[in-house]
Amino acid sequence: MNMKFIFLYVTFGxxxxxxxxxxxxxxxxxxxCANIFPIESAYWWERKIKKSKEVVAILKTxxxxxxxxxxxxxxxxSYQVPCITQISAEPNKEYASWLLRQFSP
Numbered sequence: 001m002n003m004k005f006i007f008l009y010v011t012f013g014x015x016x017x018x019x020x021x022x023x024x025x026x027x028x029x030x031x032x033c034a035n036i037f038p039i040e041s042a043y044w045w046e047r048k049i050k051k052s053k054e055v056v057a058i059l060k061t062x063x064x065x066x067x068x069x070x071x072x073x074x075x076x077x078s079y080q081v082p083c084i085t086q087i088s089a090e091p092n093k094e095y096a097s098w099l100l101r102q103f104s105p
Contacts, residue, residue: 003100004063008070009085011041011054013078018055021076025059030069032102033060060089060099 012018015036022034035058042051061069070084091099 003096005089005091005096005099006061006063006066007087007089008057008059008061008066008073009083009087010057010059010073011039011079011083012057013052013054015055017076017078018057021073022057022059024076025069025072028072029103029105030065030072031059031061032099034058035060062099062103065103 010018010021012021015038018034018036022031022036025031026034037056039054039056040051041054042049044050059069066086073082073084
């Protein structure tokens with residue numbers, strides 16, 4: 001199987017926002033799956049260390065869809081500087097087959 005799989009790690013300010021974006025991407029068949037979970041973040045913002053509760057979505061897609069997924073996220077994301085991190089993934093054969101089937105019409 002030559003398909004390249006990408007997992008996008010994306011932080012959101014709320015579960016509601018993460019679910020809304022994920023569901024939109026699923027409906028458009030740009031992602032096959034989303035894992036959404038709460039996190040606590042510490043980071044530099046405007047020269048101060050900030051701490052906040054956030055939500056992470058791991059969005060599972062293919063390399064050919066990544067640019068469209070990122071564009072959609074940016075259209076709907078509430079952050080001034082959203083974290084959209086691309087991670088190459090090598091799933092097991094059965095899971096890779098399942099992922100690909102999710103993009104079928």
